[in-house]
Amino acid sequence: MDDGKPPPETPKRSRIQKRNRKRILDAALNVFSQHGYRGATLDQIATEAGLSKPNILYYFDGKEAIHVDLLNTLMAEWLAPLQEMDPEGEPLDELMRYISRKLAMSHAYPRESRLFANEIIQGAPRMGPHLASGLKTLFDEKCALIATWVHHGKLAPVDPGHLIFSIWAVTQHYADFEAQVEVLMPRKTEARAGAEAHVETLFRKLLTPPGYSVRTA
Structure with a gap:
C-alpha cells in the first residue's frame, strides 16, 4: 500500500x-x-x-551477480559508439568514425571484448534479454539509417546488417584473438598501426559510392 x-x-x-x-x-x-x-x-x-x-x-551474491554486473557495464560502453552515429552527419565519415572507435576499443579493452564473446558463444544465458531489447532495437535503428544513406546514394550498395556484423568481426578480432595476433605480429606498435590503416582502407573502399574518389590511410 x-x-x-x-x-x-x-x-x-x-x-x-x-x-x-x-x-x-x-x-x-x-x-x-x-x-x-x-x-x-x-x-x-x-x-x-x-x-x-x-x-x-x-x-x-555470487559468481553470476559479478558476471552480470560486468556485462551490464560492458554493454553500455560497447554500444556507445553505435548510439552516437549521427543521422545528420556525413554518412561515410560517420561510419568510418564508428569503425575507428570500435578498433580503438578492441585495442584498449581486450578483456571486456573476450568477456562478451564468451557470453555469446555460450548462448547468452545471462544477456539474452538485453540482446533482445536494447541491442536489437539499436541494431534495427542503425540498419534503417544505413539503408537510407544507401538509398540516397551516399554510400555504396551494402546490406546494413551484414555490414555491422563485418565491422564487429574485423575490429573485435584484435581483442578476442589477441594472443594469436601477438604471436603472428609480435611488434605490437607496428601491428596496431597496420591494423588501423588496413581497416580504414578496407571499409572506405567498400562504402564509398560509385564515382567518388577513395581516400586511403
Whole structure:
C-alpha cells in the first residue's frame, strides 16, 4: 500500500566499499576473460583480488551477480559508439568514425571484448534479454539509417546488417584473438598501426559510392 512516503534511499557506498567493488570487478574481469563463466570460480576471483571469499560475498551474491554486473557495464560502453552515429552527419565519415572507435576499443579493452564473446558463444544465458531489447532495437535503428544513406546514394550498395556484423568481426578480432595476433605480429606498435590503416582502407573502399574518389590511410 502506498502510504505517501518516498521509498527509502539506497545507502551510499563508502570510499572503501567502492574501492573494493572495483577491485573485485577488475579481478573478475581477468578471470572471466581467461576462463569463461563456467571455468571461473569465486576462489579464483578472490585470489586475483587479494581478498577472502567471504569478503567477495559481502559485496556480491555470487559468481553470476559479478558476471552480470560486468556485462551490464560492458554493454553500455560497447554500444556507445553505435548510439552516437549521427543521422545528420556525413554518412561515410560517420561510419568510418564508428569503425575507428570500435578498433580503438578492441585495442584498449581486450578483456571486456573476450568477456562478451564468451557470453555469446555460450548462448547468452545471462544477456539474452538485453540482446533482445536494447541491442536489437539499436541494431534495427542503425540498419534503417544505413539503408537510407544507401538509398540516397551516399554510400555504396551494402546490406546494413551484414555490414555491422563485418565491422564487429574485423575490429573485435584484435581483442578476442589477441594472443594469436601477438604471436603472428609480435611488434605490437607496428601491428596496431597496420591494423588501423588496413581497416580504414578496407571499409572506405567498400562504402564509398560509385564515382567518388577513395581516400586511403
